Amino acid sequence: MIAAIGLVLGIVAGLFLEPTVPLWLQPYLPIAVVAALDAVFGGLRALLDGIFDDRVFVVSFVGNVLVAAVIVYLGDQLGVGSQLSTGVVVVLGIRIFSNAAAIRRHLFSA
Amino acid sequence: MPAPARGTSTSTSSGSDRRRDASMVLLTSLGEDSLDAGYARAAERRRLGAEPARHGGTVLAAGLLAVGLLLATSAVQAHDRLSSTAQARTALTSEIEDRSAVNAALEETLAQQRSAVSEARRAGLRITAQGSRLARQLATLESATGAGEVSGPGMSVRLTETGTGSDDDPDVDPRTSDATAGRVSDRDLQTVVNEVWAAGAEAVAVNEQRLTAVSAIRSAGEAVLVDFRPLSPPYDVQAIGPPAMRTRFVDGFGGSYLQVLRDYGIDFTVEDRDEVVLPASAGLSLRYATTSTDVPSGATQERVERRDDR
Numbered sequence: 001m002i003a004a005i006g007l008v009l010g011i012v013a014g015l016f017l018e019p020t021v022p023l024w025l026q027p028y029l030p031i032a033v034v035a036a037l038d039a040v041f042g043g044l045r046a047l048l049d050g051i052f053d054d055r056v057f058v059v060s061f062v063g064n065v066l067v068a069a070v071i072v073y074l075g076d077q078l079g080v081g082s083q084l085s086t087g088v089v090v091v092l093g094i095r096i097f098s099n100a101a102a103i104r105r106h107l108f109s110a
Numbered sequence: 111m112p113a114p115a116r117g118t119s120t121s122t123s124s125g126s127d128r129r130r131d132a133s134m135v136l137l138t139s140l141g142e143d144s145l146d147a148g149y150a151r152a153a154e155r156r157r158l159g160a161e162p163a164r165h166g167g168t169v170l171a172a173g174l175l176a177v178g179l180l181l182a183t184s185a186v187q188a189h190d191r192l193s194s195t196a197q198a199r200t201a202l203t204s205e206i207e208d209r210s211a212v213n214a215a216l217e218e219t220l221a222q223q224r225s226a227v228s229e230a231r232r233a234g235l236r237i238t239a240q241g242s243r244l245a246r247q248l249a250t251l252e253s254a255t256g257a258g259e260v261s262g263p264g265m266s267v268r269l270t271e272t273g274t275g276s277d278d279d280p281d282v283d284p285r286t287s288d289a290t291a292g293r294v295s296d297r298d299l300q301t302v303v304n305e306v307w308a309a310g311a312e313a314v315a316v317n318e319q320r321l322t323a324v325s326a327i328r329s330a331g332e333a334v335l336v337d338f339r340p341l342s343p344p345y346d347v348q349a350i351g352p353p354a355m356r357t358r359f360v361d362g363f364g365g366s367y368l369q370v371l372r373d374y375g376i377d378f379t380v381e382d383r384d385e386v387v388l389p390a391s392a393g394l395s396l397r398y399a400t401t402s403t404d405v406p407s408g409a410t411q412e413r414v415e416r417r418d419d420r
Contacts, residue, residue: 006171007178014182021187033184036177042146049145051153058173060146065180091140098144 035064256322292375296329305364311349
């Protein structure tokens with residue numbers, strides 16, 4: 001319950017406070033979103049598998065976002081930023097898909 | 111050898127101790143290890159009784175708050191970016207329109223002022239005999255160079271894009287497609303104008319843009335520019351010249367060139383006109399050449415008149 005309140009509070013805060021993202025951080029926002037989605041879907045799947053652990057979830061969320069941002073930053077510095085972000089998106093996308101498939105199997109047993 | 115995959119339905123070659131897809135372990139591990147291994151480890155620890163189970167704690171709430179904040183912020187960002195692009199576009203469009211309107215108004219004023227000046231000059235020169243001779247000379251020069259409006263018998267060559275070309279298709283990117291068929295290019299217009307001059311024209315204008323000795327017909331993107339003013343089709347080349355001009359043009363290279371253009375979807379009509387009025391050129395200005403202070407009267411006029419009996 002308190003978790004759902006946290007999520008809703010976060011969304012509401014983001015929508016209404018409209019925190020300004022500094023310009024140097026803006027390129028990393030989309031990648032961070034994809035990484036966050038990966039963590040969220042992983043957490044959902046773990047919840048359905050019955051092995052959810054909040055600390056693992058939070059750590060994986062923060063870690064995913066940071067690592068994805070660092071990879072893209074490194075790629076930008078090395079001049080292969082777009083290729084690396086493509087790689088990150090592909091890897092995270094595959095993970096999101098397979099997690100979503102597992103969730104689907106749990107929910108609809110199909 | 112790798113342990114059996116956790117909670118996946120990928121085909122493993124049971125029985126043999128080597129997986130058939132062992133060579134693409136990077137790809138398969140991507141799909142199989144999609145769940146963070148930390149969950150399994152934490153579950154294992156709990157099962158062993160090392161840690162108590164935690165559910166719905168404040169840690170989770172804080173994490174989800176961060177997730178929500180991130181998602182909402184990026185949504186707001188994406189929305190802002192879209193709307194700011196659209197805003198910039200409309201702002202630029204309206205600025206272009208405003209400036210074009212101002213330009214048109216200024217051109218109008220310029221034309222009025224010019225005619226007022228030449229009227230005043232004519233009135234001033236008419237006072238003395240030499241002045242009126244000068245005025246006549248000036249009028250002739252202006253007509254011949256394109257600085258003054260002229261009228262007379264002539265012809266008009268009208269080039270129409272029939273639109274059979276493939277680039278009416280909105281899906282085709284005009285920058286990358288080389289489908290210029292069906293469009294009048296600057297080369298076409300240059301050729302037609304040159305042939306009109308060669309057929310004996312004394313004054314030529316394209317879409318009301320008078321051509322002078324220093325006029326340029328160019329293109330920018332898909333627009334044809336005359337003296338850096340963009341024209342829009344259909345292109346109307348009007349010329350003043352002798353009655354034989356039309357037949358000379360049609361029978362010469364100009365006519366055959368237009369016949370070829372017809373194959374590319376550009377239609378044309380050539381017709382005689384009893385009265386053609388060509389405006390003065392707006393872009394006629396000399397940047398380097400200057401007149402010598404004492405104009406030899408008559409000399410230039412003679413040359414101009416010699417052109418007439420060609």
